[in-house]
Amino acid sequence: MRILFWGTPDFAVPPLRALLGEGHDVVGVVTQPDRPRGRSRSQLDPSPVKLVALEEGLPVLQPAKPRGEEFLAEMQALAPEISVVVAYGHILPMVVIDMPTLGTLNIHASLLPALRGAAPIQAALLEGMTETGVTIMQMVPALDAGAMLHVVRTPIDIDTTYGELHDALAEAGALAIVQALALLEAGASHPVPQDDARATYAAKIDRNTAHLDFRAPATQVQRVIRAFDPRPGAWSTLRDADVKCFSGRLVGDGSDAALDEPTLASPPGTVRSIDADGMIVRCGVGAVRVLDVQPSGKPRMPVLAWSRGRGVAVGDEFTAASLS
Structure with a gap:
């Protein structure tokens, strides 16, 4: 043939x-x-x-x-x-x-x-x-x-x-x-x-599609991270700078039942912990753990290296509002 x-x-x-x-x-x-x-x-x-x-x-x-x-x-x-x-x-x-x-x-x-x-x-x-x-x-x-x-x-x-x-x-x-x-x-x-x-x-993918809205449930936030890993990268804004998030994992089953009291009290987009195991970010329901990030103009890197270089700390907040 x-x-x-x-x-x-x-x-x-x-x-x-x-x-x-x-x-x-x-x-x-x-x-x-x-x-x-x-x-x-x-x-x-x-x-x-x-x-x-x-x-x-x-x-x-x-x-x-x-x-x-x-x-x-x-x-x-x-x-x-x-x-x-x-x-x-x-x-x-x-x-x-x-x-x-x-x-x-x-x-x-x-x-x-x-x-x-x-x-x-x-x-x-x-x-x-x-x-x-x-x-x-x-x-x-x-x-x-x-x-x-x-x-x-x-x-x-x-x-x-x-x-x-x-x-x-x-x-x-x-x-x-x-x-x-x-x-x-x-x-x-x-x-x-x-x-x-x-x-x-x-539909065709555009920049807005890959935007992370941390007001959404953790299950949906994690899907967005996975859907654009490794490219083009799901992104949000922290300290007025864009950052892409990769290797997203649910904390527990993605529900509020898996969270401790300080995390439950945090607004969506709040960084609740940063260590060698990644960064936990509060979502509308539940939380996600992000292992790697890519700051604007930089290569992909582990969260801990990023936090030490940029001074990112627990309590910082990603922009939670979705794009218009």
């Missing part, structure tokens, strides 16, 4: 390597153009997927957008039987979706129809899900709405971070696409339409 692979970030690398490792005929890779970086913007960085493609000697296509006569001719010259898309970064027009004789498959990081959209991994954590997964679906013009071919499930632990879940789902995507193609080749693939009435959506 001649496969044209579409992908850009790290998340797409395990599926590409899996297809190559299983001996599939990957005829080429489509990825986003190299990105400039540095102050001068003169250095161009290739995508993680492009680096693998070059390593494997695969043809690489990098259109600014996947359309136009020149790109379509390049794609047609590769004669793909099927396209596999994972985190490519652009919406594909119907002419591109339909060009391969067997159509186009997409690897989506949720159990569809739940969490269609741009940020399903973060959304699964923000919603407190105990399970998510990867769905292989037929690509259609509507957002993540195609018929489902195969699903691989992944558990979510109470302390799982975005980085950990991202890597687990990338590996699950690799397994899922290999299994889906095997079913397809054996004639045993049976697409299942999605129930649109059950669809939910994972």
Whole structure:
């Protein structure tokens, strides 16, 4: 089966390597153009997927957008039987979706129809899900709405971070696409339409989404910390300076019953203790323990090192008000 692979970030690398490792005929890779970086913007960085493609000697296509006569001719010259898309970064027009004789498959990081959209991994954590997964679906013009071919499930632990879940789902995507193609080749693939009435959506992440409101229950505060660990980092303000919080843990079960009297009497956002085990911060209900922080302009560091360097002390208060 001649496969044209579409992908850009790290998340797409395990599926590409899996297809190559299983001996599939990957005829080429489509990825986003190299990105400039540095102050001068003169250095161009290739995508993680492009680096693998070059390593494997695969043809690489990098259109600014996947359309136009020149790109379509390049794609047609590769004669793909099927396209596999994972985190490519652009919406594909119907002419591109339909060009391969067997159509186009997409690897989506949720159990569809739940969490269609741009940020399903973060959304699964923000919603407190105990399970998510990867769905292989037929690509259609509507957002993540195609018929489902195969699903691989992944558990979510109470302390799982975005980085950990991202890597687990990338590996699950690799397994899922290999299994889906095997079913397809054996004639045993049976697409299942999605129930649109059950669809939910994972909106694109912005700075406000990652803002910590310590007036919320500790269970929700901890979810926000986990959902943006290691990037971009859940943040709040202390002493008029932004600080990102990482490695959040619930104190006890996250309820007020787990707290001592001084903590119970503290307003949300109050720092109740700082030691080698981290920093306990009072929430609207319960409290969270934060192990690492990143002050503005500094690298990530243990809480104790931060408190000694900045003079942060018990009784200091994070800004509790949410952004407008």
